[in-house]
Amino acid sequence: MAEFRPIQPDEWPVLRDLAFAAFEDLDRRQGEPVTSPPSEDVIARRFRHVVETDPGGAWLAEEDGRPVGAGLAILREGLWGLSMLVVHPAVQSAGIGRALLERTLRYGDGARGGIIMSSDDWRALRAYARAGFDMHPAARATGVPRRLELPATVRPGSAVDLGLAEAVDRAVRGAAHGSDMEVMLAGDARMFVVEGRGYALGRGSELYLLAATDDEAGRDLLRAVIATAPQGESVQIQNLTATQGWATNVVLEAGLRLAVHGALFLRGDVGPFRPYLPSSAYL
Secondary structure, eight states: OEEEEEEEGHHHHHHHHHHHHHHHHHHHTTTTTOOOOHHHHHHHHHHHHHHHHHGGGGEEEEEEEEEEEEEEEETTTTTTEEEEEEEEETTTTTTTTHHHHHHHHTTTTSHHHHHHEEOSOOOOOOOOOHHEEEEEEEEEEEEEEOOOOTTTEEOOOOGGGGHHHHHHHHHHHHHOTTHHHHHHHHTTTTEEEHHHHHTEEEEEEEEEEEESHHHHHHHHHHHHHHTSSOTTOOOEEEEEEEGGGGGGGHHHHHTTTTEEEEEEEEEOOOOOOSSSSOOOTOO
């Protein structure tokens, strides 16, 4: 019988190990290559930050003192998000994930809106739909891109642009990311800005987060992330739902492959949510 308790910031290696075990197992079952994790420093900073800022949303499941699952939820300006929900492959389909989801959802009681990013796992898709979220099937764009020109409208961003990011976030998703942005910038993310209209964060060959007030700015920011990705490496752009059609021409222009992959779940008031491509950790 699983027992549940709050997790502490210095237990972040437990979260890392559970996440690696769960997602590596999912990749293998779906016949996909196991993705390379970010650096240890980025992983530690992410998990410590979420547990420290949202202790009420951080839960660990244990069986006989052994960690078997974890759930992390965040709450920002009335917007709730599921940052992570994982169960060790050895004990999946035993009700542990459902119990963790219930606890993380309670942390968001009274929130005006909610966001969940889901894998293709049928159990996850079912659980989030049953929790009252609307499912938006998503595509993922991958491949070594054709070289794109860096748009003239885009400039490098930095911590001095956090005020712009907050304003754009509130316009697009109804809530700013707050201190999450500082954590992302302190890691290995690079920032791009279209003055007064949007920003994007890229990490290696992956789009990490993008928010803009209009489609043209969104497309220029996406081009910038692809154009500056390490040459010769496969790029990955996730959460391309029907709402984010503005991004389709850019990924096709870059020669990337599109495939249906997981879903984005939304409920309540999340703003127009366009142009917007969320971060898996900070939503």
